[in-house]
Amino acid sequence: MEKWKVTAAWEQWADRGKLENSTKKQYRSILRTTIEPFFMTRSIASLQVADVEQWLLWMEQDRKLSARTRRQRFSFFSGMMDWAVANEIVSRNPCKNVAGAGSRAREIRDQKSTATRLTTREVLAVLNGAPPRYRAMLWLMAGCGLRLGEAMAVSRDQIDFEEGRLRVDFQIAEDGDTGSGKNSAIRRRHIKARDEGEPGRTIPLPPNVAAELRRHIKNHGVWGPDRLLFPNVTRTGFLYASYFYPKVWMEALRKGQVRYCKAHALRHYYGSRLLYAGVPENDVADWLGHSSTEVLREHYHYIFEGAEQRGRAAIATMLVPGADDPTEASEIA
Incomplete structure (x- = not known):
């Protein structure tokens, strides 16, 4: 050899x-x-x-x-x-x-034990504290679970206000080839692991998020041939993360008087609230763009802790005379 x-x-x-x-x-x-x-x-x-x-x-x-x-x-x-x-x-x-x-399991536990879990009050404070030009972008992260690069890349054509849906198939990435070998040029491309023309994921668009998007389009319009909602502040190109963090995210935290956390905490808020609300795991995984419910369980491990106890309590309160039966209500309807 x-x-x-x-x-x-x-x-x-x-x-x-x-x-x-x-x-x-x-x-x-x-x-x-x-x-x-x-x-x-x-x-x-x-x-x-x-x-x-x-x-x-x-x-x-x-x-x-x-x-x-x-x-x-x-x-x-x-x-x-x-x-x-x-x-x-x-x-x-x-x-x-x-x-x-x-250990992967230990790593997940350690990571989640120190991860910031924002309350609804804190999320709303961050949203209200964000600069108006980019406030709707944070609403997309907290209300639709978008990653930062995905939120930066949202165009008018991805939003279906009538049906209440959002298509996520593009992201802003600072990985374009500059020719110098540094590969740091910014570009809008299909989300990772997808080919041109392959559809991304479709997410339910909540009415409050839709209202923020409508307000943004009315006040700030769209930019470029792709009709992007969130170009850079001079409207001459894409938004860089190096501008977003100090000028948008840190400003939102400061004005909202919320302790430091990464912008990804908004996406985590979205996933956790869906799971707390009882939305099926496979739907949550699809909307977040996770490859499986196993990945979802790794990231939201603490929500599933105590599931056996909650399961016993649920049946104990349901399987008794006079208890409400949601299936009967649906059949009558």
Whole structure:
């Protein structure tokens, strides 16, 4: 077998297939910050289980990376080693026998224990505190569960006011190829993992969110050939996240007197309130754009805790003489 350096194998692995530019950019960053500084000129064939364990410890103690970040980078590294085995660069993947790489379940619990869970009062305060030009965009995140890039990309053609639906199939992403290799140009493209022409997801459009969108269109209009609702403040191009966070999000938090949290907390509010309201998991997963209800359960684990107790209590109050039966009401209707 040819003697490959770890860094060379990583570069080859990271450049395979039709990866998004944003993914390639992330892999280059990982190579620069945590692969090259530790493995340097090491041969990939020389790696042992102890070497990978030492790398994990180094990321924790020297680089001060969170458990989540370490687990993610270990997962990528193991994937690279699997690729090397498949291409006969090495005969085995030492990551398979590594202990202490991190538990996914524990990671989710730790993440959710520290995640900000906004109350309805706080969400409304943030919405009211947002600059008028971009207030409706935050309403889309809290009231329809859109990711920031998806909300930035909303056009008039995606909104069906008559049917009360919103189509989500585009996002603003700072991953366009600039030709310099930095891949940082901003562009509007189909949401990740979808091809041109493939439909995205369709979300119910609540009347209060629709009212905010109508008000926005009346006051601010639309921009460009795609008729975007939220271009940059000068109406000369797309909205950058580097403008949104200090000028829109932080301003909304300050005026609303809400403790710091990421804008993603609005999307989390949407998902949690749907689940609390008893909306079926598969519908919530579809509207949020999750691949499965399993992903949904990971992100909203705390809502499902105590389900057995709630189930027992529900039947105990229903299965008694004189209890209301919703199925009878629907049959009469």
